[in-house]
C-alpha cells in the first residue's frame with residue numbers, strides 16, 4: 016500500500032521549516048520533499064583563505080553561477096534584476112544576511128493610504144502574535160521601542176554591536192534629526208537555544224559556520240523531525256497530482272538518480288519560494304482541468320513578481336573602521352524615508368540597512384557595484400578606501416505589475432530535464448524616481464556622518480534576493496490565487512506558505528513576514544483540521 | 552563544491568609572462584609593492600587555480616592574447632570586449648594572488664575575516680549615554696491605518 020501523509024510540504028527553506036515544525040508538533044504526520052541537502056557547516060568557506068574566490072563561483076548567490084546539481088537554472092535574460100537563492104535544508108536562509116524587520120501597518124493598506132496597487136486582505140494586527148512567536152523561535156537580536164513601529168514585544172536577545180561605522184552614522188543621523196535604530200537581526204548576540212553567538216566575521220551571505228545566524232535547518236527542522244516529521248532530501252518535485260474532484264493527491268518527485276516516485280498526502284503545502292512555487296504550479300497544468308497551470312483560474316500564477324529594486328550607497332572615512340568586519344545583516348537601519356510623502360513625486364518609500372563592505376577582492380572586483388581600477392591608481396584607491404567604508408543598502412518598495420512574471424522557459428531545463436523558470440521583470444519609472452530620491456538622501460546621511468567621499472551604485476542587477484508575489488492572496492478568486500488562509504481558491508487542500516502570496520512587497524526584507532505568515536497558515540490548518548477537504 | 556584543495560599544476564601557463572602583465576596591472580606605487588616584488592604569481596597561482604579550476608583555461612587564453620611588451624591598462628578593456636571570461640580570469644587570478652601575500656595584507660591592514668568577541672550588553676552604555684534619545688524624543692513616525 017502507498018504511504019499517505021497528512022501533509023506534504025514542498026521545500027525545506029524558511030517557510031517550509033516553520034510550517035513543518037508547527038504541524039508536526041500539533042500531531043500532523045508531515046513529509047517534506049527538498050531538492051537540496053542538509054548543509055554541511057564544515058564546508059562553509061567563510062573562515063578559509065579562498066573565501067572571496069568561493070563566493071564568486073561555488074558559493075555564489077546565483078543558482079546559475081553555482082550550477083550545483085540541486086540548483087535549477089533561472090532564465091533572466093529579460094529581467095533588470097537577477098534572481099538569487101539557495102537550495103538546501105534551510106533554503107535561501109543559508110546565505111541570507113539575516114536582517115529581520117517586520118512589515119509596517121501601512122504596508123498592508125497601500126491602496127487605502129496611497130491609492131496604488133492593492134490592500135492586503137489581512138492587517139498588521141493579524142500578524143502581530145505570529146511575529147512575536149517567530150522572533151522567539153528564531154532568536155532575534157534587537158532593541159524594542161523603535162518609533163518607526165507600533166509598540167511590540169521585546170526581542171529575545173540584545174542588539175548586535177553597532178560597530179565603529181554604525182556609531183558614526185547614528186551620530187550623523189542625530190545631527191540631521193533623522194531616524195535610525197539598531198537593526199533587528201536573526202543572528203544571536205548571546206547563546207540561545209543551544210546555539211552559539213555571532214563572532215562578527217562578516218561572511219553571513221556564504222553561510223554561517225558558527226550557526227549564529229538563524230536558518231530553519233538549525234531552528235526548526237531538528238524540532239520538526241523530533242516531533243515525527245519526515246524530511247526527504249535530494250527529492251525534486253516535478254508536479255502536483257490531482258484527483259477528478261479537483262483535490263491535490265500529492266506530488267511526483269525524482270530522486271538524485273532520476274528515479275520517479277509519488278508521495279501521497281491529504282494536504283499539499285508549497286514552500287518552494289516565489290519562483291519555485293510558481294514554476295511548480297505552471298508545471299502541474301493538465302489539459303482537462305487546468306490547462307494554464309494549477310490553481311490558476313485567475314490567470315495570476317507567476318504574475319506580479321516583486322524583487323525590491325536595490326541600491327548601495329557607500330561612504331568612506333579618513334580612518335579605518337574595519338569595514339570588512341561585522342555581521343552582514345545590518346548594524347543600524349533607517350526608516351526616515353519609508354512612509355509616503357506625496358511632495359516627493361512618488362508614493363511609498365524604502366528601508367535602509369547599514370552593512371560592511373567585504374574584503375579586498377570585493378573592494379577591487381566588486382560584485383555588487385563599483386568600478387575596477389588597475390595601474391598605479393589601484394593602490395591609491397585601495398589606500399584611500401579599503402577598510403574605511405560602510406554601505407547603506409537601500410530596499411525600495413516594489414509595486415506589483417502583471418507584466419513582471421515567472422513562466423516556463425521553452426528550452427532550458429534543470430538537471431532532471433524539468434523546464435526551468437523564466438523571469439521577465441522591469442524596474443518601473445515609479446521605482447526609479449523612488450530610488451533616485453533615496454540614493455540622494457543616503458549620500459546626505461553619509462556626508463553628515465563625516466564621510467570624506469560617497470558613491471552610489473544605483474539599482475544593481477545582482478540583487479534579486481527578495482522574491483515575492485507570484486500567487487497573491489485575496490478574497491476574490493477572480494483576482495487572487497489564495498485566500499487569507501493561503502489556501503488555493505481553486506484547490507481547497509493546496510496551500511502556499513511562501514512569499515508568492517504577498518500582495519505588495521513593502522520596503523523591508525521579507526523573511527520575518529514570510530515565516531510569520533507560514534506559522535499563521537500552519538496554525539489555521541491546525542484550527543480548521545476537522546473541516547479540511549481531503550482526497551478519498 | 553570548493554573546499555581547500557591541493558595546488559593545481561600550472562605548467563601550461565607562462566608564469567613570467569603572466570607576472571609581467573600583472574606588474575602593469577599592480578605596479579609598485581603609493582608605497583605598495585608590485586606583484587613581482589612579493590612573488591605573488593609564482594607563490595600563489597597554483598593554489599588559486601586549485602581553488603578555482605574554472606579560471607584555468609580562460610587564464611591561459613588571456614596570457615596568450617596579451618603581449619607583455621605592448622601591454623597597457625587600456626588593453627584590458629579591449630580584452631573585456633573580446634573575451635569576457637579571459638578578462639575575469641586574469642583580473643581575478645592576479646588580484647587573488649596579490650592579496651593572498653602576507654606582505655600585502657600587512658600593508659593594507661587586512662588580517663582576513665577574523666572572529667571577534669564582544670560584550671552583548673555593551674549596548675546599555677550607548678543607550679544610557681543618550682545616543683537614541685533624539686530619535687525617541689521625536690515620537691512615532693509610522694502611520695496609523697484604518698481597519
Ligand SMILES: Cc1cc2nc3c(=O)[nH]c(=O)nc-3n(C[C@H](O)[C@H](O)[C@H](O)COP(=O)(O)OP(=O)(O)OC[C@H]3O[C@@H](n4cnc5c(N)ncnc54)[C@H](O)[C@@H]3O)c2cc1C
Nearest residue numbers: 026028029030050102106107112113114252291513524526
Ligand atoms: C543572498 C541573500 C540574502 C538575503 N538576505 C535577506 C535578509 O537579510 N533578510 C530577509 O528577510 N531576507 C533575506 N533574503 C531572502 C530570504 O532568504 C528569503 O526570503 C527566504 O529564504 C524565502 O523563504 P522561502 O521559504 O520562500 O524559500 P527558500 O528559503 O528559498 O526555500 C525554498 C526551498 O524550496 C526548495 N525547492 C524549490 N523547488 C523545489 C522542487 N521543485 N522540489 C523540491 N524542493 C524545491 C529549494 O531547494 C529551497 O530549499 C536573502 C536572500 C538571499 C539569496
Ligand code: SF4
Nearest residue numbers: 213214216217219223
Ligand atoms: S558575522 Fe555572525 S552571523 Fe555572520 S557569519 Fe559570522 S558569526 Fe555568522
